[in-house]
Amino acid sequence: MPSDIRTSRQNVRNTSNHKKVKKILSGMIVPIIIAVIWQCIGTLELVTQIVLPTPWDIVLAAKNLLASGLLLTHLKVSFIRAAVGFIIGGGLGLFFGTLVGLSTRSEHLLDPSLQMIRTVPHLAVTPLFILWFGLGDTSKVLLIALGAFFPLYVNTFLGIRRVDAKLFDVARILEFSKWKRMKLLILPAALPNILLGVRLSLGAAWLSLVVAELMGSTEGVGYMIMDARQFSNTDIVFVGIIIFALVGKLTDSLVRLMEHHFLKWQDTYRGGA
Amino acid sequence: MDITIDIRDKSFKKERGVVHVLDHVYFHIDDGEFITVIGPSGCGKSTLLKIVAGLDTDYDGSVYIGRQKVQKPSVEQGFVFQEHRLFPWLTVEENIAADLSLNNAEIRKKVDELIDIVRLGGFEKAYPKELSGGMSQRVAIARALLRKPSVLLLDEPFGALDAFTRSHLQEVLLQVWAETKTTMILVTHDLDESVYLGNRVAVMDTHPGRIRHLIPIDLPFPRRKTHPSFQKLRQKVLREFETISEPPTTL
Ligand SMILES: Nc1ncnc2c1ncn2[C@@H]1O[C@H](COP(=O)(O)OP(=O)(O)OP(=O)(O)O)[C@@H](O)[C@H]1O
Ligand SMILES: [Mg+2]
Numbered sequence: 001m002p003s004d005i006r007t008s009r010q011n012v013r014n015t016s017n018h019k020k021v022k023k024i025l026s027g028m029i030v031p032i033i034i035a036v037i038w039q040c041i042g043t044l045e046l047v048t049q050i051v052l053p054t055p056w057d058i059v060l061a062a063k064n065l066l067a068s069g070l071l072l073t074h075l076k077v078s079f080i081r082a083a084v085g086f087i088i089g090g091g092l093g094l095f096f097g098t099l100v101g102l103s104t105r106s107e108h109l110l111d112p113s114l115q116m117i118r119t120v121p122h123l124a125v126t127p128l129f130i131l132w133f134g135l136g137d138t139s140k141v142l143l144i145a146l147g148a149f150f151p152l153y154v155n156t157f158l159g160i161r162r163v164d165a166k167l168f169d170v171a172r173i174l175e176f177s178k179w180k181r182m183k184l185l186i187l188p189a190a191l192p193n194i195l196l197g198v199r200l201s202l203g204a205a206w207l208s209l210v211v212a213e214l215m216g217s218t219e220g221v222g223y224m225i226m227d228a229r230q231f232s233n234t235d236i237v238f239v240g241i242i243i244f245a246l247v248g249k250l251t252d253s254l255v256r257l258m259e260h261h262f263l264k265w266q267d268t269y270r271g272g273a
Numbered sequence: 274m275d276i277t278i279d280i281r282d283k284s285f286k287k288e289r290g291v292v293h294v295l296d297h298v299y300f301h302i303d304d305g306e307f308i309t310v311i312g313p314s315g316c317g318k319s320t321l322l323k324i325v326a327g328l329d330t331d332y333d334g335s336v337y338i339g340r341q342k343v344q345k346p347s348v349e350q351g352f353v354f355q356e357h358r359l360f361p362w363l364t365v366e367e368n369i370a371a372d373l374s375l376n377n378a379e380i381r382k383k384v385d386e387l388i389d390i391v392r393l394g395g396f397e398k399a400y401p402k403e404l405s406g407g408m409s410q411r412v413a414i415a416r417a418l419l420r421k422p423s424v425l426l427l428d429e430p431f432g433a434l435d436a437f438t439r440s441h442l443q444e445v446l447l448q449v450w451a452e453t454k455t456t457m458i459l460v461t462h463d464l465d466e467s468v469y470l471g472n473r474v475a476v477m478d479t480h481p482g483r484i485r486h487l488i489p490i491d492l493p494f495p496r497r498k499t500h501p502s503f504q505k506l507r508q509k510v511l512r513e514f515e516t517i518s519e520p521p522t523t524l
Contacts, residue, residue, distance in 0.1 A: 166356070169346075170354070173326065173347075173348070173350070173352045174371050175346070175347055175372075176371075180372040184360065185360065188363075264400070265362040265363075265402065
């Protein structure tokens with residue numbers, strides 16, 4: 001009987017691997033078709049290079065940038081900015097979201113002000129940040145942090161408030177300590193929302209990074225794009241855009257992976273079937 | 274521990290006025306006694322248990338367990354809820370252990386024993402979403418038993434179970450009771466169950482909820498549901514029940 005279970009588990013795993021490959025392949029169909037059509041337009045010279053370089057040109061440009069090491073240097077700078085900004089903003093969002101979620105007193109004290117700041121499109125404060133902190137890394141990191149703060153704040157707050165009151169009764173009956181209540185009840189229950197917050201925060205951090213770097217900088221992927229634009233190197237502009245898309249997608253997948261791992265207890269509809 | 278229940282009034286304030294749920298519920302339960310409570314749906318059985326557990330303190334009156342006034346919930350008052358209320362993110366064994374560490378050899382051993390008793394071997398690492406309603410309820414019972422409460426409150430714990438599992442768990446409960454002499458209050462809507470398990474059956478009335486009858490069941494254990502004296506007492510409880518407006522769901 002146990003071996004039966006094991007083989008059937010293995011089968012399940014195999015078919016799920018199979019499904020995964022299928023899923024990835026079906027996700028690639030549309031980009032490939034677009035790339036082929038695009039390449040045809042370029043080779044037939046329907047549009048000039050400056051407006052629309054062919055995918056092949058872009059690949060070549062990327063190769064050159066990689067070979068010269070320029071791409072990696074810019075990417076590293078951008079990545080560090082985004083990471084530091086995300087950690088500061090997201091960390092604060094998580095902290096304040098938890099604080100406000102756990103106590104109505106801090107909610108009354110803090111939430112109205114925070115919600116007011118939230119309604120200001122944070123890109124509108126960019127000029128202010130530049131005035132205060134100059135064009136250096138500080139203003140960029142702070143802008144990214146500001147962008148990353150709210151999604152995590154709002155979703156952590158929401159997640160904590162949605163913990164089932166009936167399970168709180170169980171925690172009272174079992175006499176959980178404050179710490180155990182946090183660890184066994186509140187955090188796991190809020191985790192789906194927190195992870196959603198992480199995803200949205202990462203997206204916001206990335207968006208803020210682009211804006212910050214386009215506003216003016218001397219290195220980073222955003223700078224690379226602006227620099228290339230001045231010299232009408234459209235292929236490099238495309239390389240930059242694609243890099244932004246790839247890294248964005250990659251971090252998003254990472255969070256999804258985390259969701260998959262940490263939320264495997266969840267019993268919700270996953271689409272299809 | 275013995276329990277002294279003296280609830281003068283328990284009301285819920287709603288938008289459209291006040292609903293009196295419990296009215297002058299007074300009775301004393303001896304140490305080690307097994308009380309079963311039976312009554313129509315909505316008569317306040319769950320409310321009564323929650324008050325005894327200390328989960329609800331917003332009422333007029335008092336409840337004493339031993340000499341201690343019940344003011345808040347504690348592991349001394351074990352509770353099995355009407356719905357299983359497991360933590361969906363914990364596995365079966367983690368749910369039973371909850372805040373206690375499975376790395377502790379003693380806890381580990383007790384948890385394994387309990388998993389055996391409630392017949393969940395092989396499901397130690399399963400999440401609640403993979404369990405049937407009955408299996409979940411068995412986990413909830415194991416969770417309560419692990420803490421060796423001096424009073425065990427059970428709110429229709431076997432309601433969702435099939436007849437086979439139900440009678441197995443009834444035996445388990447009787448065995449635990451015989452071994453530990455834990456004072457038990459078990460709410461049920463099953464007449465047979467109330468007579469089979471209880472030293473006394475409390476029959477509740479509705480609107481407002483109060484104890485209408487306390488019927489002693491002077492039958493030795495183990496009891497046989499087919500025995501004439503069992504049937505006679507069952508008939509008696511049924512007759513008392515029929516004087517109340519709504520009949521129970523299973524007869
Ligand atoms: N939190 C609450 N707020 C308002 N009214 C409540 C609340 N809890 C219970 N009631 C009311 O109290 C009454 C008794 O509820 P209770 O859950 O104790 O009934 P019960 O006897 O356990 O019923 P059942 O057999 O269906 O479980 C019901 O009329 C219900 O509407
Ligand atoms: Mg009830």
